[in-house]
Amino acid sequence: MEVSHSVKERTIAENSLVILLQGLHGHVTTVDLRDESTATGRVTNVDAFMNMRLAEVTFTDRRGAVSRLDELFVTGRNVRYVHIPDEVDIRATIERQLQAIHRVRYFGGRDKGRKEFPRAKHK
């Protein structure tokens, strides 16, 4: 549920379904890759470009050979399909990620605009 430190990446995420994938942190997920291989592992990071980082991966290469990989980074371009785990509530995940982005955006108490938290101290 981490939110990127980059304004640009938050904006991209907010406007695409990458935001759903970012909500999969910690979930064991299967990713089908462009070359027909598949990787099943725990999602540790997804950035705005859909680059995905997985841990404790069972990797099946395009010929069917199975191996374990401690950590895997696959570029967004080579992700063909991400299997959303059954236990994930898609809508709730998206809403939660949007809220996380908005909390980051408005944290610190600007003078105008929405505020999720009351101002902690006076200036």
Next chain:
Amino acid sequence: GGAMSFLKRFPPPAEGVRHQQPDTEAVLAGRTLGAGTLYIAESRLSWLENSGVGFSLDYPTISLHAVSRDLNAYPWEHLYVMVNAKFEEEETKEGPMAEGEEEEDSDDDVEPIAEFRFVPSDKSALEAMFSAMCECQALHPDPDDEDSDNDYEGEEYDVEAHELEQGDIPTFYTYEEGLSHLTAEGQATLERLEGMLAQSVSSQYNMAGVRTEDSIREFEDGMEVDIAPVVAGQFEDAEVDH
């Protein structure tokens, strides 16, 4: 064996080297290329054999990389790198290659795949190597990304500042960014519309192209604006007072 044809002599990268791992064996499709140093630099991934020849890989061609500690799959812990490119190998003087013969797959006519393994003598370095590669890969987002909504050329889009100014109107481009995407014709249209909007009562927004209900109503009245005077230049043959 003899030299692989894609190996060249070049100086090690000097800038942006996030990680450097000496005493690292490079293996391509099951054949060792020798021992050398792996340079994980921001511009490209390079490996140089101790003799001074080596090769580089551009990050956009790298499909994935991984840490493999599965000794059943491969007998040494290593950094696995899959590349979307073909690498010529040694001429088969010694006969057909026994193992790891990926490049000649007929399925790979459409998409060439080469598999490299970088085996450091220091296994504990694999995490750092992996992380350095992740960082460098992130510096090279896919230029062919079909989703044009991700086109953020120009100044970084400050959503926070933008939303605070615009209130609840959903916006995407800042004014400056939107301008840069217009053709000359679009620019002319924009200027004309802006001239009209400047005259209108509903001046709470300053971003052209965003139509509120007020502006739509004005347009649909056959260009005769009841609320505000018509702007000169709107219709060349129209008589206007302002």
